[in-house]
Structures are given as C-alpha cells and as structure tokens.
Amino acid sequence: MRALRFLLQKEFRQMFRDKGFTGRLFIAPAIQLILLPMAANYTIKNINIAIVDHDHSVTSQKLSQKILSSGYFKLADYTDFDSRANKLIESDKADLVLEIPNKFERNLITDNTQKTGIEVNAINGVKASIGFGYLSGIISDFNNDLRATWVQPERTNPLPTISVEPSFWYNPLLTYYIFMVPAILVSLVTGVAGLSAAFNIVKEKEIGTIEQINVTPIKKYEFILGKLIPFLAVGGVVFTVGLLISWILYGILPLGNIAVLYLFLYVFLFAILGFGLLISTYSETQQQANSIMFLFMMVFNMMSGLYTPFDSMPGWAQFVSHLFPISYFIDVMRMVVIKGSGLHDIRIHILCVFLIGLVLNTWAVLNYRKTS
Amino acid sequence: MNEIVIKTNKLTKRFGDFVAVDEITFDVHKGEIFGFLGANGAGKTTAMRMLCGLSIPTSGEATVAGYDVFKQPEEIKKNIGYMSQKFSLYEDLTVKENIEFYGGIYGLSNKEIKEKSTELIDKLGLHNEAKKLVSSLPLGWKQKLSFSVAIVHTPKIVFLDEPTGGVDPSMRRQFWDLIYEGADKGITIFITTHYLDEAEYCNRVSIMVDGKIEALDSPAGLRQTYEAKTIDEVFYKLARKAKRSAD
Structure with a gap:
C-alpha cells in the first residue's frame, strides 16, 4: 500500500500544477448553473x-x-x-x-x-x-x-358543474429552476469528475508514462485506486461548489438531509469513475476517449430525465436508462432536494447504483492490463 | 561473468500472421553490457518488451533474473529497470519529485529515497534544476535523468531502448559514462541502439534481421568473422539481406 501513497502524492501535485484545473473546479460549475437553467425553462413566453x-x-x-x-x-x-x-x-x-x-x-x-x-x-x-x-x-x-355579465346568475344552478382546484405539492409555484438546477448539478459532476478520470489515464498512455508504470512492480488495484481517489475528492468539491451556487443564486436549500445527498454522491462517483476507467482501458488516445464520452454524455443527458419526463419514454427505453447511474442520481437529487426524501426512500437507488458501479469497476480492472 | 541473468530459448512473438520476433535464443551474463542492434522494424523493441514483462510471448521460453516471463512477470518487474524509447518521466513534476515518485513505487524507504535523490542530483550536477519541472530540461539531461531513475532501485538488469536517440555526441559520451558506472556496480545492461559506434562500447553485440538474431559475438569477434574493419560494415553486410521494410 506504500506505493499508493506515492501515486496519490503524484496525482495531487499534477492536479494543482495544472493551470486549467481550478477553472474546471469552480468556473465550469458556475457557468453551467447560471446558463443552463435559462435554456431549460419550460415557461414559454413571446x-x-x-x-x-x-x-x-x-x-x-x-x-x-x-x-x-x-x-x-x-x-x-x-x-x-x-x-x-x-x-x-x-x-x-x-x-x-x-x-x-x-x-x-x-x-x-x-x-x-x-x-x-x-x-x-x-x-x-x-x-x-x-x-x-x-x-x-x-x-x-x-x-x-x-x-357572468350577460346571463343572469340563477339562484340555483340547473347544470351541476365540477370545478377543479389544483394544489401543487413540493413546488407550489411550479418554478422550473427548482426542478432543473439539482439535475443540472448531476450532469456537471458527471462531466467534471467522471470524465476527467478517463482523460487522465489516457493521457498517461499517450505520453508513454503508463508504460514506465507498467514495468514497475506496482499492483493493478494500487494504480486504479491511485486514479480513483483524487477524482472522488474532485467530485466532492464540484458538488459542494454547485450546491453553494444553487443556494446563492436560486435560493435552493435541500429539504432533505444533506448527508444523504453526499452518501449517494459517493456511491454515484464510484460508479461513474468506474465507467470513466472502463472507457480509458479501451482508448489509446484522448481523441478516442473524447468521442466515446461525447456519445455517452449525449445519451445520458437526453435519456436520464434531465430535460424530459422519464415516464413518457417507452418501456424498453426506460429500461435502458435504468442502466445509467446518472438517471438514479437525478431522481435522488429531486427527491431529496425538493421533496425532502430520506435514506429509506432512496435505498433502492443506492443499491442499484452500487451494483452498476461494481460491474463497471470489475470490468475495468479486468480489462486493464499491465501486460499485453 | 558466468552467472546467467537472461536466458531465452526460441522466444517468438507473432501479431496475427506477422512474426515480429522469430525464435531468438541467447544468454546474457551478469554485469555484461549487451548490445541489441537491428534496423528499424527488426523486432528489437518487441523482444525487449517481452523480457520486461510488458508483452506476453507467443511461444518459446525465457527467464529474466531467474523468473519465467510467462508465469512471473510481476517478479521480474521487481528486479529490472526499463527506459523506453519515449521519454517517460513526468514532465509536470520536478526532477526531485520524479526521483521520489519512482523510488517510492519501487518500495524504497523514505531514508533511501532522500539519500538517492541527493546522490543522483550530485552526480548529474542538477543542483539548480532539482526544483524545476522536468519539461524545462534539455533532452540530453532528460535522458541522463531517465536512466538514473530507471536504476534508482539498483535492479539486477536494466533495459534501455534506444536511450541516446537524438542526443548530441558529447552528451552520448556522458551517457555512456553513466552506463559503465552502472555496469561496474554489477547491473547488467541490455541496450538497443541505432548508433553503430556505440556497439563498440558493448561487451557483446547481437544483430537482429527480420526478427531473427543473425550474429552474436563480441565486437572484435564480429569484425573478425565478417572480415570487416568496423561494426558498421558488419551491420551492412547482414542488413542487406533484410526483406522487411522499415516501419
């Protein structure tokens, strides 16, 4: 395990030396959370x-x-x-x-x-x-x-009428951003943390340093943990920054327990980092990783219930999107933030994402080879 | 000089129909500087990668430092150093951080790492550069640093894949001084090179043509056998037979 300490030290040194890093950590969440909710506004005017x-x-x-x-x-x-x-x-x-x-x-x-x-x-x-x-x-x-003006109102109405008085729960004013902002935050965490892990490994392949690592007696799991742990940290920071921004800009404070959100965040990161890792084992260059990621991010964003109601998709499509960790996280965010759901309400979500993560990570570890 | 540290028997690597390395058999002795010559595409790097445990051979046998390349690649990795064709230190880490990192990965103690760093920085005269990023060093210095990092854990064998490519003659001379110093410490040096004058610095030289070892002897022995004045001439006599085009 001693090697892991040196790997982590190296990763964090490189991270903080990367000039674009703080930008990705703070500015990207800010821009996305300011701009995207405007575009995802369903109140149509003009x-x-x-x-x-x-x-x-x-x-x-x-x-x-x-x-x-x-x-x-x-x-x-x-x-x-x-x-x-x-x-x-x-x-x-x-x-x-x-x-x-x-x-x-x-x-x-x-x-x-x-x-x-x-x-x-x-x-x-x-x-x-x-x-x-x-x-x-x-x-x-x-x-x-x-x-009302033309017809004399009759004392007793001959035609019984049913009037509907709606009462909207959880979001009484039907404010779109209360619905959108938590979900956009999920897409953001996926982008910043999950995908950078994949690019990080592929970059080592491109510049050839991975070969130097593969020729050392380092264990596979040490190398992979050395890559996962820094991005778990990054994911936590991005998520926190995002929550702060949505509180400051939109006044959204989670109704439910914040600890539940963070618990789910880490289960989710485990899964999405596993996915990033898996992509990196199949790509030789950053362009390859990028095009694969682009495809998947498109599908994730369109099918996860981020912009359109999940339930309006046909059954098989709903099944497919149940394979994406991001669909669960968006659901959990909306449940915990808007509705105040607790740990008990999201236990199935936690279990599913954990299992997906387990499959992705195992697949990635098996497919990562020190020897070809 | 009699202990054998690398032993291969009909070691072969195929990629589909293409036979990159074709039944090579040779021994390398402890403390020897073993030169591995061949044109581009002759199969040198592939052969070296098999011996380092980076690539699994298709057939044949090989042991490195007493361990089997098929069954014990991770044991081999504890006992070797490797310097690839591509420069592979971290450019965004400083000289000192690179030494620390690889020392740590190879399981040196903190004390050993500290001693090694001071020793290497002294030897390479990198006092002013120790805290600079590796990306700011000139190529020749990078290569010397790369070699020193490859032997930071004093391995039994170090594999060098064209370490002096693109380096100026005086730097190459200095690089070879480092190699001799390593060999004096008992580290076996396995080196591929393009520069035929460098072959003269080796104890023994093998010449690969189209995946096969065509000749293996001391530089003097080769010149005698092929009635040539220089290794250069020997190489051209052999390389002329090559059918494979360089990649």
Whole structure:
C-alpha cells in the first residue's frame, strides 16, 4: 500500500500544477448553473399570435385585449384577411392564428354559441401545444366572464358543474429552476469528475508514462485506486461548489438531509469513475476517449430525465436508462432536494447504483492490463 | 561473468500472421553490457518488451533474473529497470519529485529515497534544476535523468531502448559514462541502439534481421568473422539481406 501513497502524492501535485484545473473546479460549475437553467425553462413566453378579426365588434376587441394582456403573446398582426395570416405562419412570423368569424358578437348574443378557429404552427411542437393551451385557457376564461355579465346568475344552478382546484405539492409555484438546477448539478459532476478520470489515464498512455508504470512492480488495484481517489475528492468539491451556487443564486436549500445527498454522491462517483476507467482501458488516445464520452454524455443527458419526463419514454427505453447511474442520481437529487426524501426512500437507488458501479469497476480492472 | 541473468530459448512473438520476433535464443551474463542492434522494424523493441514483462510471448521460453516471463512477470518487474524509447518521466513534476515518485513505487524507504535523490542530483550536477519541472530540461539531461531513475532501485538488469536517440555526441559520451558506472556496480545492461559506434562500447553485440538474431559475438569477434574493419560494415553486410521494410 506504500506505493499508493506515492501515486496519490503524484496525482495531487499534477492536479494543482495544472493551470486549467481550478477553472474546471469552480468556473465550469458556475457557468453551467447560471446558463443552463435559462435554456431549460419550460415557461414559454413571446408566442407570436396573429389575430384575424372579421367581426370588429366590442366583444372581439375585448377578447384580443385579454389575450395580449396575458403576457404570453406578442401580436404579430391584426388583420381581417385569412390569407395574410396564413402567410405569416408560412414565413414563421406567427406561431398561432386566432380567427374570429363574422357575426361573432351577434351569434353569441342570439344563439348563445359561436365557434372560433385557431391555427397552430406546429414545427416547434412544444411551443405549439403550450401556446394552444394558454390560448384555450384564456378563451374559456373569457367565456366565463361573458356568462357572468350577460346571463343572469340563477339562484340555483340547473347544470351541476365540477370545478377543479389544483394544489401543487413540493413546488407550489411550479418554478422550473427548482426542478432543473439539482439535475443540472448531476450532469456537471458527471462531466467534471467522471470524465476527467478517463482523460487522465489516457493521457498517461499517450505520453508513454503508463508504460514506465507498467514495468514497475506496482499492483493493478494500487494504480486504479491511485486514479480513483483524487477524482472522488474532485467530485466532492464540484458538488459542494454547485450546491453553494444553487443556494446563492436560486435560493435552493435541500429539504432533505444533506448527508444523504453526499452518501449517494459517493456511491454515484464510484460508479461513474468506474465507467470513466472502463472507457480509458479501451482508448489509446484522448481523441478516442473524447468521442466515446461525447456519445455517452449525449445519451445520458437526453435519456436520464434531465430535460424530459422519464415516464413518457417507452418501456424498453426506460429500461435502458435504468442502466445509467446518472438517471438514479437525478431522481435522488429531486427527491431529496425538493421533496425532502430520506435514506429509506432512496435505498433502492443506492443499491442499484452500487451494483452498476461494481460491474463497471470489475470490468475495468479486468480489462486493464499491465501486460499485453 | 558466468552467472546467467537472461536466458531465452526460441522466444517468438507473432501479431496475427506477422512474426515480429522469430525464435531468438541467447544468454546474457551478469554485469555484461549487451548490445541489441537491428534496423528499424527488426523486432528489437518487441523482444525487449517481452523480457520486461510488458508483452506476453507467443511461444518459446525465457527467464529474466531467474523468473519465467510467462508465469512471473510481476517478479521480474521487481528486479529490472526499463527506459523506453519515449521519454517517460513526468514532465509536470520536478526532477526531485520524479526521483521520489519512482523510488517510492519501487518500495524504497523514505531514508533511501532522500539519500538517492541527493546522490543522483550530485552526480548529474542538477543542483539548480532539482526544483524545476522536468519539461524545462534539455533532452540530453532528460535522458541522463531517465536512466538514473530507471536504476534508482539498483535492479539486477536494466533495459534501455534506444536511450541516446537524438542526443548530441558529447552528451552520448556522458551517457555512456553513466552506463559503465552502472555496469561496474554489477547491473547488467541490455541496450538497443541505432548508433553503430556505440556497439563498440558493448561487451557483446547481437544483430537482429527480420526478427531473427543473425550474429552474436563480441565486437572484435564480429569484425573478425565478417572480415570487416568496423561494426558498421558488419551491420551492412547482414542488413542487406533484410526483406522487411522499415516501419
């Protein structure tokens, strides 16, 4: 074990001598945590709407005003030609067209009913469906206003109505960053700690120092521990920096026990460092390691439930993403930070990630050869 | 000079259809400077890597320091030093830190490491550079440091793979002084080289052509057998037969 002490001393010396190191440790987390939550914002604003008003009545104008004052929509055009509005959709200047037909007000008063048309530019599906949702909400609200003013409220309502009063648990204001920031922190720890371990070993292969190590009587497990331990430390630092930033910038303090988070962090690092190690045993150059890592990071980020709901994937895809340690960590972060879950609630997560880590590390140790 | 420290019998390494090393058989004695000559691609480095326990032979037998290359590569590693073609000290560590690191890895005590560092830095005249990063040293000095680090644990045998490549003649001379000093301490030197004048400094020289050992004798013996004035001439006579192109 004496050799391990010298390996660790060497790794830490090299780490602190590396000029980009402190940058990766502090600046990268700061930048990612400031910028990424902005991009991962699901509240859609600035939806361009064109209103085709064939009616030109007080009611149609009131409706238009209500829509525009909601804050979600920007008026692209106010016209009475269908063709003009359609052109706006074709040229991508409008996301939605609301068509208010002729005799809109009159039909409402006389027939008590009137249809309106909404045309949606669905190239950006998310924007389209959310925009449509907002618009329908505003129109139905408008509808209720009309009833209240036009129809004499009856003493007893002949038609029973069910009204839904939602109460959102854990994140009552549905603030997106409370949901996103903890998950982005996971992606960050994976990037900084897990991947640098792989690059570190491949770099030794490239410059040839690994051969000098392989010709010494050093034990395989000593060498691998000598590479893992420094990055466990780095992972801990990055995670702490990230938690501090999310507290300072977003006021997010974990509801649950912080010790539980750190416990899971180290189980996770064990797994993800094993993965990095495995990649390094299969790559000869940093470019190779880089392209493999890039592929996996893409898949991890897209499939882990970071940006899109995990449960909306088909069953087999959910199974695949259950093989990624990062999916568990994102889940655990959200559970512990937002919901205040404890050790008991995440015991299955710990077990799964530990087993994945065990497989990855064993595979890496078996595949790392001092002799070819 | 009679104790045998390296013994090979029909040692072979194949990569697919390609026979890199083809049934080589030779002995190396304790304290000897054994030169391993050959054109690029003749199989010198592959042969050396097998003896160091870095590469498993395809067939044949070999023992190094009394240990079997197939079964006891880790035992061999305790008893040898190795200096590869590529410079392989850590450029982002200082001279002293490199000595400390390799001393520690080879299991020297703290006291031994301290003594060795002072001794090496004295011998190489690196007092002013001891705390500088290795990357700032000129190549010749790096190679001398590399050799000294390779024998920091006083191994039985040290393997040197083209240690003087790219080094100027006066530096090469100094490098050979270090080699002689090592050999005087009883360390067996196994060296590959391109410089044929260096072959004259060896006790015995083997010449490899296309993976086979074509000649093995003392420099004087080789010159006599091949009726040549220099090892240079011997080498060209043998190398002319090579069919393999240099890689």
